[in-house]
Amino acid sequence: MLVIHHRRPPQPHWDEELYLTFEARSKSRLRTFTARGEEVGLFLERGQSPLADGECLEAQDGRIVRICALPETLLHITCGSPVELTRAAYHLGNRHVALQVGGGWLRILEDHVLKAMLDQLGARAELVEAPFQPEHGAYGGGHHHSHHGDTDFNYGPRLHHFGVRL
Incomplete structure (x- = not known):
């Protein structure tokens, strides 16, 4: 099984390709197969933006895998x-x-x-x-609602500073 933990920017050369729907590109954990039929296990960092068409991944064995949007x-x-x-x-x-x-x-x-x-x-x-490559959202970090005291999901807006006078 090809095990993948790391995202990489688009590369001029790659060893394998993954053809994925938007839903599959949105998952941080996924079992799938390369275009050549090799089994793949994705174990990406949670809370990141969906994989984009043309983006690359680096497998544990060093191979580069290119993402192709179906x-x-x-x-x-x-x-x-x-x-x-x-x-x-x-x-x-x-x-x-x-x-x-x-x-x-x-x-x-x-x-x-x-x-x-x-x-x-x-x-x-x-x-x-x-x-399909929809907008990821202005605030990044996935869709969630933070609550007072939730340190894991308590973040300030990236576009606005509400209540702050500049």
């Missing part, structure tokens, strides 16, 4: 104006939907309930097959 069934969302697209993004964000943002479009994993909502908003949502 195409998935997505809703490709466009609107008649930037205001309408912003409104669609707002309503999707309000539902904590993983969202990929592009030039004049949004993409989400296919969901018939969200498609109905988008239709009501006047957005055009068409099915496409493409790799």
Whole structure:
């Protein structure tokens, strides 16, 4: 079994490839197989951003493994104006939907309930097959809610300093 503990930036050369959906790229623990069929055990640091298409991993034996995002069934969302697209993004964000943002479009994993909502908003949502690489989030560190005294998950915002006057 190819055992992997370390993430690496994209490399010009690699030894193996892993083809993974967004859900699989979001896991820190995963049993899967390389493109050539070799069994792989991922044991990555928890709380990190999902693996990105083209990112590399380093196996215990020194081999470099390149991540390849598998195409998935997505809703490709466009609107008649930037205001309408912003409104669609707002309503999707309000539902904590993983969202990929592009030039004049949004993409989400296919969901018939969200498609109905988008239709009501006047957005055009068409099915496409493409790799899915949604925004990770402004605050980083995964999605969680900190509570007073929870030292493991008690972090300050990275974008804002609420209550601090500069």
